[in-house]
Amino acid sequence: MLSNQNKTPLFDALKAYHERGVIPFDVPGHKHGNGIPEFAEFVGKKVLEIDVNSMKPLDNISNPISVIKEAEELMANAYWADHSFFIVNGTSSAVQAMIMSVCQPGDKIILPRNAHKSAINGLILSGALPVYIQPETNEELGIAMGVSVDSVERAIAKNPDAKAVFIINPTYYGAVSDLENIVKLAHKHGMAVLVDEAHGAHFRFSNDLPMEAMELGADMAAVSLHKTGGSLTQSSVLLLNEGLIDKNTVKTILNLTQTTSASYLLMSSLDVARKMLATKGDTVLSKILELTREARDQINKIDGLYAFGKELIGTPGVFSFDETKLGVNVTGLGLTGFEVYDILRDEYNIQVELGDVLNILAIVSVGDTEESLKALVDALKDISEKYRGSKKTQIKYAKIALENPEVIVSPRNAFYTRKKFIKLEEAEGEISGESIMAYPPGIPIVTPGERISKEMIHYINFLKSQHSMLTDSQDPYVEKIKVLGL
Ligand SMILES: Cc1ncc(COP(=O)(O)O)c(C=O)c1O
CATH class of the missing domain: 3.90.1150.150 (Aspartate Aminotransferase, domain 1)
Incomplete structure (x- = not known):
């Protein structure tokens, strides 16, 4: 049963704060924009007047008990989840929190190799061991699609001790896997289903779109309201269906890394975007x-x-x-x-x-x-x-160069092992000490602990020749790469 989705408790509290004209002797130090007049003039003073820190009437993200709690309950209700947690550090931190909520060091997690870097970084943070499944690919389009139920089934059969299955719903390009059957399969084996729904925040609100993770019985979903739901950049939501995962564990995990100065602009935009989505x-x-x-x-x-x-x-x-x-x-x-x-x-x-x-x-x-x-x-x-026809581009490396990477060392061990810089051209056969990816989409070409293949090097060089934005490598121009060893 939907609660009153017209309510915006957090946004209302923020507006009430603004109306009171409080004299700020707390942070942020710009003091309602007075400290940065040039910026205030451009973005509008009101934006800075509500750029405040937590205080009694505005609740606190670390331990919500009033208006943030109410806003989170409305969000959970809108997505048919048991609980929701507001996130102000992007869906990246929601993805990492999902993995850390389920996996302890050494635990296995089944995930597609085309997962976003936040998932790979979640492996480093949690110490979980990846069991990669290959997404299906569309050769004509040269892109990865979703995963088949069969490939999840095979991975589960080989790794019955895995703690979780991680699914992307949908992929960047809109492909959706058969999440319903994957959830049934994983649950039959006692595994939690964690869903990266960075690109699916709108699914729940139209019957003409694919189904959303919580509705399909997944245990957690990281949902980028800022991407397709209308809220401000970085604002996101972590959804939880209780059962396999406990609410308080998630709260503790979030408090490990989440800021203690959560932006009220971001959080209240979640409140208002949720109202818009749920009502219109x-x-x-x-x-x-x-x-x-x-x-x-x-x-x-x-x-x-x-x-x-x-x-x-x-x-x-x-x-x-x-x-x-x-x-x-x-x-x-x-x-x-x-x-x-x-x-x-x-x-x-x-x-x-x-x-x-x-x-x-x-x-x-x-x-x-x-x-x-x-x-x-x-x-x-x-x-x-x-x-059209003015140029003939040689498209040699359209095929995704991620197929069957050899994981030699766990991402966390690779991250903490001693490393050296070598020339990219000489790196074939070495074990990578870092991730390299094009952003967007932020899907790693190589991750820490994987053996560097000839195809990976070709693909990186091809991306460089296309002036694609490469990220995460220590060498910004990726002439060199960090590999394990002294
Ligand atoms: C599939 C996927 N998951 C997670 C993220 C992380 O989201 P954010 O940028 O909000 O941290 C992205 C961002 O592009 C993404 O594409």
């Missing part, structure tokens, strides 16, 4: 889906482009599909996705979420309009006319 989400998302379908149809009429969608359902690793992810395969233009990504920004002032070797990805969400989608479609038409 269905209508807003119907409109968004209609606009996205229309845009997809129009893009599919443009020479050289293929906007993929629900027709992928039934192909390997695609049990369902999130149509608000507007992925466009651009190979027919003779350009890479990286190039189209740059052209869209530099020549059309359009920032899409990511470009990879063969595709670009536009994320359509609750804030989009007919005009924004029209601008994207028009730009793609223009790009097709201008560039």
